[in-house]
Amino acid sequence: MSIAVATEIDLNSQLVLDNEAVSTLFLDARTANSWSDEEISDETLQAIYELTKMGPTAFNSQPLRLTWLRSAESRERLVPHLMDGNKEKTRTAPMVAILSFTNEWHSLMPTTAPHMAGSLMEMFEGDLAGRNAMGSNNAHLQAGYFIMAARAAGLTVGPMTGINPAGIDAEFNADSSHSVIMVVNLGKPGVPSDRDRLHRLDFDLATVTL
Amino acid sequence: MSIAVATEIDLNSQLVLDNEAVSTLFLDARTANSWSDEEISDETLQAIYELTKMGPTAFNSQPLRLTWLRSAESRERLVPHLMDGNKEKTRTAPMVAILSFTNEWHSLMPTTAPHMAGSLMEMFEGDLAGRNAMGSNNAHLQAGYFIMAARAAGLTVGPMTGINPAGIDAEFNADSSHSVIMVVNLGKPGVPSDRDRLHRLDFDLATVTL
Numbered sequence: 001m002s003i004a005v006a007t008e009i010d011l012n013s014q015l016v017l018d019n020e021a022v023s024t025l026f027l028d029a030r031t032a033n034s035w036s037d038e039e040i041s042d043e044t045l046q047a048i049y050e051l052t053k054m055g056p057t058a059f060n061s062q063p064l065r066l067t068w069l070r071s072a073e074s075r076e077r078l079v080p081h082l083m084d085g086n087k088e089k090t091r092t093a094p095m096v097a098i099l100s101f102t103n104e105w106h107s108l109m110p111t112t113a114p115h116m117a118g119s120l121m122e123m124f125e126g127d128l129a130g131r132n133a134m135g136s137n138n139a140h141l142q143a144g145y146f147i148m149a150a151r152a153a154g155l156t157v158g159p160m161t162g163i164n165p166a167g168i169d170a171e172f173n174a175d176s177s178h179s180v181i182m183v184v185n186l187g188k189p190g191v192p193s194d195r196d197r198l199h200r201l202d203f204d205l206a207t208v209t210l
Numbered sequence: 211m212s213i214a215v216a217t218e219i220d221l222n223s224q225l226v227l228d229n230e231a232v233s234t235l236f237l238d239a240r241t242a243n244s245w246s247d248e249e250i251s252d253e254t255l256q257a258i259y260e261l262t263k264m265g266p267t268a269f270n271s272q273p274l275r276l277t278w279l280r281s282a283e284s285r286e287r288l289v290p291h292l293m294d295g296n297k298e299k300t301r302t303a304p305m306v307a308i309l310s311f312t313n314e315w316h317s318l319m320p321t322t323a324p325h326m327a328g329s330l331m332e333m334f335e336g337d338l339a340g341r342n343a344m345g346s347n348n349a350h351l352q353a354g355y356f357i358m359a360a361r362a363a364g365l366t367v368g369p370m371t372g373i374n375p376a377g378i379d380a381e382f383n384a385d386s387s388h389s390v391i392m393v394v395n396l397g398k399p400g401v402p403s404d405r406d407r408l409h410r411l412d413f414d415l416a417t418v419t420l
Contacts (some may be wrong), residue, residue, distance in 0.1 A: 014257035016364035021231040025358070026261040045225035046413050051236040053410040055354065060408040068415040074420035111409050123284045137391070140347050144265065144354015148235070154226035161268045181347070198270040199321050200263040203256050207276040210284035 025199055027150050030197065031054045032156035033089050035187025037066055039157070040095040059120055062141035063105040063135040067098040067172055069192045078179050082183070083162035093158065094187035098168065099146065101139035103131040109123040132179075155164035158185035234362050240407065242366035243299050245397025250305040250365070258359045265355035269330055270322045273315040273345040274352035277308040277382055291377035292393070296370050303368065304397035308378065309356065311349035312340040316385040342389070351392055360396055368395035 015022060023029075030162060045068055053062065069075050079087050090096050106124040109117035124131050143159070150157050160183045168180040225232060233239075255278055263272065279285050282387045285306060300306050316334040319327035334341050353369070360367050370393045378390045 008226075010253050011257050011260060012364050014251075014254045015261075015362050016234060017231050017362040018228075021227050021255055022261065025228060025235075025354075025362075026264040029264070031266045041224075042419070044224045045417070045419070046303055050221060050411045051225075051232065053416070054236040054239070055357065056241045056245075056367075062411050062416070064416065068417060070417040080381060105257055108411070112411070113408060122308050136347070137350050140350035141354045144351045145236075145358070147265065148355070152225050152227040152232060157266075159266055159268075198215050198323060201272050201318070201322070203259045206263070206272070206274065207255070207259055207278060209252070209255070209278040210282055 016048045016117060025148055026109045029151050029156070029185055030193050032158045032187070032189065034092070034190040035094050035156065038094060038188040042188065044153050045095070048146065049155050051149035051152055052142060052146045055142060057136060057138040059109070059116070061134060061138050061148060062112060063101040064139040064144070064146070065100045065178055066100050067100065069096040071100065072193045078168065078183070081167035081171065082160070082163040086160050086162050089158060089181065089185050093185035096181055097185060097186065098172055099139065099143055100173055100178040100180045100183040101135035102177045103128060105135055106131060110169050146184070154188065155186045156189045160185070218342070230243060235358055239361050239366070240403050242368045242397070242400065243308065244302070244303050244400040245366065246400050248304060248352055248398040249301045250396060254363055255305070258356065258363050260358045261359035261362055262352060265352060267348040267351060268344060271315045271348050272322060272352070273311040274349040275310045275312050275388055277310065279306040279308065287381050288378065288393070291374040292370070293372035296372050299368060299395050300393065303395035307396065308382055309349065309353055309394060310383055310388040310390045312387050313338060313344035314357040315345055316341060346391060353370070353392055364398065365396045366399045370395070378387045385416070
């Protein structure tokens, strides 16, 4: 594991996952800007989703919606709405996913949370702001699962928020219940980054125990 | 793996993680409401954080802040701000974490993103709403990593958003730059749930390929 030696011993003794899995998901995984030419199959996309969907969400709301961009035409519809520095990455990535949330998650409650569907649908029916907040928050939570799931499938990911959300929504989310939160480039690993990993905050800075 | 047989074959062939790791993180992991009595060590808390912090965030902003509640006194400060159905779980869980975001993440950019610190700090200095949105979104993303990291440490988690955020912020986040997003109960697995897992949305409902 590529982490300071002082904590490496502790880490190994504290985890149930083996070193290889922990490296794949967390310690050696890096945000990617280039990939191998290998295509990503539809089966791999489905496997990523089958893991992503299992992560917990509030009320089992599962507001995340994915738009996979396989065709060159679909990429060219997205590229104008990316920051200049992100355009070439998205043109050349083996796969691109637009991550959005739906604010109509509550309408699926009879299927996703039947034991409380009635009261939740009543609570949220007239509360679009509440549905948007729940949708965005829980879709971001699911984006964390999605990134881990893509790594579990052996892919490296390049999440991007340097995007024009209004432009992407107008182009891809004509159904107005969907709003983009992030674009993620994916593929089999290419040449590793030669840049040092950016600093991560220490335990004592980011946490406190009471 | 506990998933319909039709997709099990595909899954195994599409993943680089072994079955045990995938089960621990995604397929067999369930939201917990009770745990074994075993205490959770400080080393385990640090291990969870050491994994959590490695996940990517926008601008490497890392806005997530954790308040671990080990003492009974600290639990009793939290319990009044939980929905009734959540109070006993939090009293009895071996460990409780309050997950918050800071809207002062930009002040750490010289350490976390030195190559773009100047322009980012200038952009966000007068934009509290933008810093709050970035902070909340990226802390929710990190909450996804946190849940996976806790499972990687062999714990089961019970994330809760049935909370009174204003009450928790007044009690624990007197530093007004922090806002709670979620409370998570954690511990070693207790008696498994005898309830069926709630339905997860099918690939064809939640995704589309262009």
